[in-house]
Structure formats: structure tokens, C-alpha cells
Amino acid sequence: MIQKTRGIVLHQLKYSDSSLIVKIYTELLGLQSYLVKGARSKRAAIRSSYFQPLTMLDLVVYYREKNNLQHIREAEITEPLYSISSDLRKSTMVLFLSEILVKAIPEGEANKEMFAFISSSLRFLDMQERGVEYFHLFFLMKLSLYLGFYPAGMPGSNRSYFDLREGKYAGAVPSHPDYLDKDLSANLYLLSRSQVGDLENLSLEKQQRNELLNAILLYYQIHLSGLGAIKSTEILTEVFY
Template sequence: MLIETRGIVFRALKYSESSLIVDIYTEARGLQSYIVNGVRSQRSKHNASIYQVMTLVDMVAGVREDKGLSRIKEIKSACVYRAIPFDVRKSAVGLFMAEIARKTIREAEANPELFNFLYQTFQFLDQTQQPIANLHLHFLVELSAYLGFMPGGDLTLDTPVFDLQEGVFSDNSPAAAYCLDLELSKAFYALLNSNFTECHLLRLPAGQRRQLLSKLLDYYRLHLEHLPEIHSHQILQEVLG
């Protein structure tokens, strides 16, 4: 059986001398893994660059009901990035978002809303002319909604701090375990109430931005079992300064 679908390349691993094993998040079947034989040989019909992380593709691929690796029959680029490959900041943000998506999305089933969110996010990252220093933070917030643990509640005089473990704004002391302090809770609430295209308007000091990233990753670890270690955020922090 063959399916025709859009996809987002999450990862490509070398396999044998000339092949790849590729993880692609597909619109039709969710997260799928494929074996691509001979793509790294000189006689290959396909350029291995199409399997680079973040690439948006149109593809025709086989479907296996068992857990074996499927094969790709046809594949082509669906959108050629104009900025990401040449902008170190955009590249770092994109690689971070791709790593987060790969390590948190595990379902091999269609989720059109989640797919469109990811697809449009990578397109926006490539096309936007606005600053992107807050984009990865907003991405983490929005993705949490699709994963089932969107932060809730409101920041008020009675609930002035965000509790990472409970996932809501709380009346707990800022010193309580897993609670953001007062200033970071205010910044987090402002982030929650911004939208993707305007999150660059938030004036976050670099130190506060680093703290928010660290705490959001803690939030993910608290709400997702067996979350693998995230690596690209260290490079991201250096690039964004």
C-alpha cells in the first residue's frame, strides 16, 4: 500500500556505506521511519540533502503494518528555505524546534492540527523579518498544548507564581519546589498571552530568556515520561547570546 503525503524531516542517520534511516513526521501517518538505500552513492537518483533536518517534503511512501522500516518511492522538496540555511540564528532555532518535536512526538498516527502547526512554524521561521529571540520559547508553549499539558490559569494577586509541576498559576510561595519566582512568572504569563507572529515584541532580558528556556525544559520533563536529553538548546543559547 502506498500513501501520498506531506512530511517534515526530523532526523537522518547513516546506515551502511550508502544508505540512510530517516525519521519523517508525516501528515497522513504521523511519525514514520524509512530506509533509503543507496542515497549516499554517486549513482543515486535522489540528492541526500533532501533528507536534512527540517526539510519540508512531498512524498509517496509505502506503509507497513508491522514495525519494520518502510520505503520511500518518490520524494521532492515542498518548500525551499531561503533564509534558514544561511542564517545561523534561524538555523539554531530551527534545529532546536526539530529536536524538541522529534523527542516529544511519538504517535504513528495522523494529527493534522499538530502537523500544520509544525509545518507553518518552520515556514514562518524562514520567512519572518522580525527578531526571533523569543520564537523558541513560544514554540515550547504552543507545542505543549498539542502534547496535552498546556499551562493554565491566570496570573493574579492571589495566584502570582507559576507552578511547573501542577501546570497552573498558584498561590504558592515563589520559594516552593517547581515554582517560578515572581518576575519570571510575570514574563512567562506575558509569553503565554502573546501570539506567534508578535512574540518578538516581548522585551525579555537575555538572562531572563535563558531562565525561561531552562524552566520550560524542566516543565517538559515533569510532564513527559522518559524525555530524552535535549542538546541543541546549549548551542541555541550561545548563538542567541
């Protein structure tokens, strides 16, 4: 079956002398793996440069439900993200987020709302000038809504500790070690209730942002058993922290 769909590139792997295996999150087919023959050759009809992390594409694909590897008939870049490719902070962030997305999104499950969220977030990041250092934290918190473990409730005088296992605020220190202290819980709530336009007005110190990043990654690892370690975190930390 031939299918037209939009897609967001999450990962690429060299295959043979001139080809690529590419994981693309598509609007209509969910996460799919594609064999792109000859993409790394000089005469490639579909160039390897199309498959950089989080590039947004218009695709015409051959789709067979039982195949592990699909094929691409046509591909064009939908919206060039110029500042992301030229800004070290943004390109590092995109590398980090693409690694999380490819591990967090189940294969073959389409979710138009999540696709729209990721697409609109990338457009905002490309235009963003201030508050870039908060974007990945904001993105991961909002993404958890679509993945099914967005934090519930809000902190208060009797709910000061965020329980990472339960995904909600608790009145007393939990009996296990996976919780956030009062200050970090308050910062998590501030971030989770922020809108994308609020990021430039946030004023957390580097240490606070780093603590939030570690807390959010632990939260993801608890709720997504196959996530594992995120290798690009080290590069992200060097750039932002």
C-alpha cells in the same frame, strides 16, 4: 500500501555505506522511520540533502502498519526554506527544535492540527526578520497545547507562582521545588498568550530569555518522561545567549 502524504524531517542517521534511516513526521501517518537506500551515493534517486532538519517534503511512501522501518518511493521538497538554511540563528534553532520534536512526538500517531502548526511555524520563521530570538520559546509554548500540557489559567493577585508539575498558576509557593517565581511566571504568561506576529515587539533581556528557556525545558521534562537532556541546547545558548 502506497500512500501520498506531506512530511517534516526530524532526524537522520547514517546506515551502511550509502544509506540513511530518517525519522519524518507525516501528516497522515504520524511519526515514521524510513530506510532510504543509497541516499548518500552520487547517483541517488532521493538525495540526502532532502533530509536536513525540518525540511518539508511531499512524499510517496510504502506503508505497512507492523513494520518498524518504512520505505520512500518518491520525495520532493515542498517549500524550500531559504533563509533558514543561510541564517546561523535560524539553522541553530531548527536543529534544537527538531531534537525536541523527535523525542516529544509519539511514533505512529497522526495529528493534522499539530502538523499544520509546525508547518505554518516554519514558514513564519523563514520569513521572520525581527524577534527571531523569541521564536523557539514561542514555538515550545504553543507546541505544549498539542502535546497535552499547555499552561492552564492565568496569574493574578492570588495566583503568582507557576507550578511546573501541575501546569497551572498557584497562590502560594508550592511544597516542591518545581515552580517559577513571580517575575518568571509573569514572563511565561506573556509568552504563552502572545501570537506569532507579536514576537518582534517583545523586549526581554537575554537573562530573562535564558531563564524562560530553562523553565520551559524543565516543564517539558516533567511532562514528557522520555525527553531527557537536549544536547543542542548548548549550541543554541552560544548563539542566542
